[in-house]
Amino acid sequence: xxxxxxxxxxxxxxxxxxxxxxxxxxxxxxxxxxxxxxxxxxxxxxxxxxxxxxxxxxxxxxxxxxxxxxxxxxxxxxxxxxxxxxxxxxxxxxxxxxxxxxxxxxxxxxxxxxxxxxxxxxxxxxxxxxxxxxxxxxxxxxxxxxxxxxxxxxxxxxxxxxxxxxxxxxxxxxxxxxxxxxxxxxxxxxxxxxxxxxxxxxxxxxxxxxxxxxxx
Numbered sequence: 168x169x170x171x172x173x174x175x176x177x178x179x180x181x182x183x184x185x186x187x188x189x190x191x192x193x194x195x196x197x198x199x200x201x202x203x204x205x206x207x208x209x210x211x212x213x214x215x216x217x218x219x220x221x222x223x224x225x226x227x228x229x230x231x232x233x234x235x236x237x238x239x240x241x242x243x244x245x246x247x248x249x250x251x252x253x254x255x256x257x258x259x260x261x262x263x264x265x266x267x268x269x270x271x272x273x274x275x276x277x278x279x280x281x282x283x284x285x286x287x288x289x290x291x292x293x294x295x296x297x298x299x300x301x302x303x304x305x306x307x308x309x310x311x312x313x314x315x316x317x318x319x320x321x322x323x324x325x326x327x328x329x330x331x332x333x334x335x336x337x338x339x340x341x342x343x344x345x346x347x348x349x350x351x352x353x354x355x356x357x358x359x360x361x362x363x364x365x366x367x368x369x370x371x372x373x374x375x376x377x378x379x380x381x382x383x
Contacts (some may be wrong), residue, residue, distance in 0.1 A: 181289025187270025192290030
């Protein structure tokens with residue numbers, strides 16, 4: 168697994184109208200191809216009366232699986248532009264279906280590409296996209312003398328404190344991404360002259376959602 172990965176945390180729906188044709192984009196998280204295909208089939212049933220239900224999906228932290236379909240539109244005017252938006256935004260583990268209700272006016276190749284791309288962007292805009300990080304839960308133990316320095320180090324890096332206990336000593340619990348954990352631990356050790364206790368208690372995946380670190 169890569170250390171950081173943009174994923175769809177909560178799906179959304181976006182719509183645009185181009186020359187009387189309606190393009191409805193539905194975006195969902197999809198961790199497996201089975202989930203993606205099940206979603207696509209559900210959209211086909213929901214919008215059974217639409218002219219086209221084009222799709223694209225990307226699965227895997229390195230987009231090991233990427234598929235798309237024009238569903239009857241001219242080749243390369245729907246599925247590929249949709250997939251290009253997902254890849255261009257760096258989105259992983261997601262599927263999108265763009266449903267088209269034909270308005271009676273032909274859009275041409277360029278018009279279709281713009282419409283399908285724009286619909287996917289509208290769908291992503293209404294979704295909740297997060298950056299999933301691989302990391303650890305770190306417990307920091309310190310006396311009150313070292314607390315200020317530790318709070319400063321965490322604050323400089325924008326690291327939120329999950330839990331804190333204040334007794335005769337102080338116990339802080341934080342989430343650290345793998346790519347910064349060793350440097351943060353070194354800074355705390357140096358800043359407290361080696362007096363702070365540092366203990367990694369759990370390996371996990373997390374993301375900042377609404378500014379709050381959340382274990383996934």
